[in-house]
Amino acid sequence: MIPTPDLSHLRSEDYKHIYEPAEDTFILLDALEEDAEELRRSKPLVCLEVGSGSGCVSAFAGAILGPSTTLYLTTDINPYACRSTKATGSQNRVPIEPICASLTNPIxxxxxxxxxxxxxNPPYVPTETEEADEAQHEANIAGAWAGGQxxxxxxxxxxxxxxxxxxEKGRFYLVAVKQNDIKDICDKMLHQHGLKGEVCPFVHLCVPNH
Structure with missing residues (x-):
């Protein structure tokens, strides 16, 4: 088993500002570990995590790939999350480069x-649209879970x-829950974007349909 990233540098005070790794995080790690050999064989050059929070997931990706030429980029709207992600990369010897931004807008x-x-691992909890909008605007911890309609x-x-x-060889890993209508996500990604998907427990994976 690939060890879970060392997060001992983060304290309870930090988790008042950033999302603390939880069940959804660890299921995403499990999905990456299941694909570990295939990911290594693909020799990825760019790994991008959107909404990095603590940086746990990107650090785990770095542990899978080991010393490599992979560029690890992350984005998060929360400046505190960006600082935590950078620290987690350093703690685990993974050279993560965080960008404070919404989704992938500047890159x-x-x-x-x-x-x-x-x-x-998106804000997937159903909420009122206004709550989700406010969370994104305030760029705080609520932005990690308030998903709107x-x-x-x-x-x-x-x-x-x-x-x-x-x-062409890219893979997209997305955490989703039943309320998000996972089948509809897969159908839309296939018919609108030509991406085929596989569903793992709580995790949705899309790969190009070549």
């Missing part, structure tokens, strides 16, 4: 068809960007 054009591993308002924006981001 989407430059990363067009260049992302080999795309990771997103059907929990899909933030996720839906990124889904529209995935096709243009993934490289």
């Amino acid at each position: 989407r054009t430059r990363l067009r068809h260049a992302v080999d591993i795309l990771l997103f 059907d929990g899909m308002e933030v996720t839906g924006v990124l889904l529209g960007q995935v096709e243009s981001l993934l490289s």
